[in-house]
Amino acid sequence: AELATRHDLIVVADEIYGQLIYPPNEHLSIATLPGMRERTVTLNGFSKSYAMTGWRVGYLAAPRDLVAMLTEPRHTLSINTSTISQHAALAALTGPQEPFEAMFAAYAERRAWLMPALTEAGFTYGHPGGAFYIYTNVSPTGLAAPEFCERxxxxxxxxxxxxxxxxxxxxxYIRISYLQPLPLIQEAMGRIATFVASNAARAGS
Structure with a gap:
């Protein structure tokens, strides 16, 4: 924020994962910082927090003059968002939040299971503070990530x-998503661990 203010920059903040933050981490919108509201374009949507991928609905928040500038380019991409999608998005925002809370609790459970399983298999990774991915280092296997994934x-x-x-x-690095149900993740992780062990045995023979 200080850098943007000093150099008179416009900040485009993609906050699509803003609701999917694991404690003790907290989401901080840069537009809430002093001097940033008038120079920030905040992008958000419903595909992540409300699992509405395919409904093709999102929004931006920005100063009025920036919104006016962005409206015309947006029209070249699509005329309007489906009325059905707009009503569904409104229902997601204003309706009961228990479905979101249950979904996020499931993500947290899968994350908590997957991290020690990756450690046990010999991987290192960045602990995800949000979303539903784990960026995992596969270099200890001796394989580059594209070859690792293909094999x-x-x-x-x-x-x-x-x-x-x-x-x-x-x-x-590879990106592991934990969107699937936990039993499927456990099955996949078992296969990954077996693959890693087999690859190590071949490399050592």
Whole structure:
């Protein structure tokens, strides 16, 4: 915020995961900081917090002059958001929040199970403070992430994606999502651990 103010910058803040934050972490919207409301475009939507991927509805909050500037380019992408999607988004925001809370509790349970399982399999990773991914370092296996993912799929039927697909220049990392039910995650993790052990045995022979 201090840097943006000093250099008169406009900040575009993607806060799509703002509700999916694990304690003790807290979400802080940069637009709430002193001097930032008038220079921030905040983007958000419903695909993550309310599992409404495919409904194609989101929103931005910004100063009136910036909204006016952004309206015309937006019209070149699509004319309007489906009326049904708009009503569904309103229901998500104003309706009971118990479904969201149950979904987030399930994410937290899967995260809590998956992290020690990854450690036991010999991986290192960044502890996710939010969302539903674990960025995992596969370099101890001796395989680059793209090769690791391709061989894992061919040999075990488990599909993961290398970090290079998400803009990472390093080939050391994969992104593991824990959106699936816990029993499926446990089955997949068992196959991954077996694959890692088998690969280590082949490398040592």
């Amino acid at each position: 894992l799929l061919r040999e075990t039927g488990v599909m993961l994606f290398p970090g290079t697909m998400f803009g990472d220049e390093s080939t050391d």
